[in-house]
Amino acid sequence: GAVVSQHPSWVICKSGTSVKIECRSLDFQATTMFWYRQFPKQSLMLMATSNEGSKATYEQGVEKDKFLINHASLTLSTLTVTSAHPEDSSFYICSARGTGGYTQYFGPGTRLTVL
Amino acid sequence: QKEVEQDPGPLSVPEGAIVSLNCTYSNSAFQYFMWYRQYSRKGPELLMYTYSSGNKEDGRFTAQVDKSSKYISLFIRDSQPSDSATYLCAMSVSGNTGKLIFGQGTTLQVKP
Numbered sequence: 461g462a463v464v465s466q467h468p469s470w471v472i473c474k475s476g477t478s479v480k481i482e483c484r485s486l487d488f489q490a491t492t493m494f495w496y497r498q499f500p501k502q503s504l505m506l507m508a509t510s511n512e513g514s515k516a517t518y519e520q521g522v523e524k525d526k527f528l529i530n531h532a533s534l535t536l537s538t539l540t541v542t543s544a545h546p547e548d549s550s551f552y553i554c555s556a557r558g559t560g561g562y563t564q565y566f567g568p569g570t571r572l573t574v575l
Numbered sequence: 576q577k578e579v580e581q582d583p584g585p586l587s588v589p590e591g592a593i594v595s596l597n598c599t600y601s602n603s604a605f606q607y608f609m610w611y612r613q614y615s616r617k618g619p620e621l622l623m624y625t626y627s628s629g630n631k632e633d634g635r636f637t638a639q640v641d642k643s644s645k646y647i648s649l650f651i652r653d654s655q656p657s658d659s660a661t662y663l664c665a666m667s668v669s670g671n672t673g674k675l676i677f678g679q680g681t682t683l684q685v686k687p
Contacts, residue, residue, distance in 0.1 A: 466618075494675075501583070503663060503677045504619070553618050563609070564675060566618035 463487050464556050466567035473544055474575055481539045481570045483554030489534035490556035494564060495527070498551040510537055544574045578602050581664055581678030590687050594651040598664035598678045601645065605666040605676075608640050610649045613661045613680065622662075623649065654685045 463486040473479050483493060492511050496504040508524075510516040510531035518524045526548075528540040537556075541548055551571050555564040581598045588594055596610075607626055611619035623638040625631045625647075631638045637650040647666075651658055664678040 464618075503581075503679045506674060509674065551616070555618075563621060563624055565621065566611070568618045569616070571616065 462558075462563075462565040464490075464554065464565050464567040466554055466570050468570060469568060470571045470573075472573045472575065475545050476543055478540055478542045479544055479572060481541075481552055481554075481572075483537045483539070483556070483567050485535045485556040485558075485565075488556075488558045490537075491534065491559050492557045493531055493537040494555045494557070495529060495537075495539050496553045496555065498553060498569075500551075504553060507539075541572065544572070546574045548572065549574045576601060578676050579664065579666060579678040582681055583679050585682040585684060587684045587686060588654055590654060590656060590685055592654050592685070594654050594658070594683060594685075596649040596651075596662050596664075596681050596683070598647050598666075599645055600647075600666060600676075602666075602668070602676075603642075603645065604668040607667045608638070608647050609665045609675070610636075610638055611663040611665060613663060615660075619663055654683075656685050656687050659684045 465484045467482045495507045498504050507522045508516045508518045510529050512531050512534050516529035531537040551569050553569040555566045557564050579600045610623040612622050613619040625638050628640045628642045635652045639648040661680040661682045663680040665675040667675050
């Protein structure tokens with residue numbers, strides 16, 4: 461149980477384009493989803509927290525207009541990187557937490573490369 | 576000073592060795608402690624989850640929390656080459672905000 465999927469697993473795009481990443485909880489309802497960013501050999505940095513049906517809460521220093529998060533259902537959250545630039549190239553990982561729980565279950569990650 | 580400190584390693588051990596991985600933290604409000612395993616280019620996988628102080632054992636893995644010293648450990652017995660990965664400690668304060676603070680991760684290599 462507690463499986464989280466992400467799509468796509470790898471995406472390459474041109475500078476200036478927008479990219480959407482999906483995060484789905486497959487066998488449980490995720491009241492809260494989290495989006496992280498991870499650079500090579502570094503730890504996970506929380507970007508934002510989203511609760512189903514509410515606006516996302518962004519961490520300090522994360523541009524909310526650049527990283528658009530939507531959590532429209534209890535099983536799906538999306539992260540859209542708008543007008544992507546090479547410095548946005550990174551490994552993006554989502555996690556999901558079910559009702560009443562403290563444990564986060566992570567997706568397999570999406571590697572974004574912006575040319 | 577980072578809230579959570581973890582030696583990045585790398586740590587190299589022979590197969591069958593006992594591995595000790597550690598994290599220290601500065602925020603005494605942390606109540607929930609987790610260990611995740613992350614293989615290269617994959618998402619983290621939850622290994623152990625403990626609340627407050629004490630020990631918890633699951634197969635070859637034992638997690639220890641010493642809140643008085645603000646120190647947590649993960650022990651791996653009879654280590655296997657398949658245990659080679661990066662191990663991340665994570666912790667959160669009491670309440671239901673669910674925000675995890677991660678250590679940098681320790682890279683472990685178990686040599687056959």
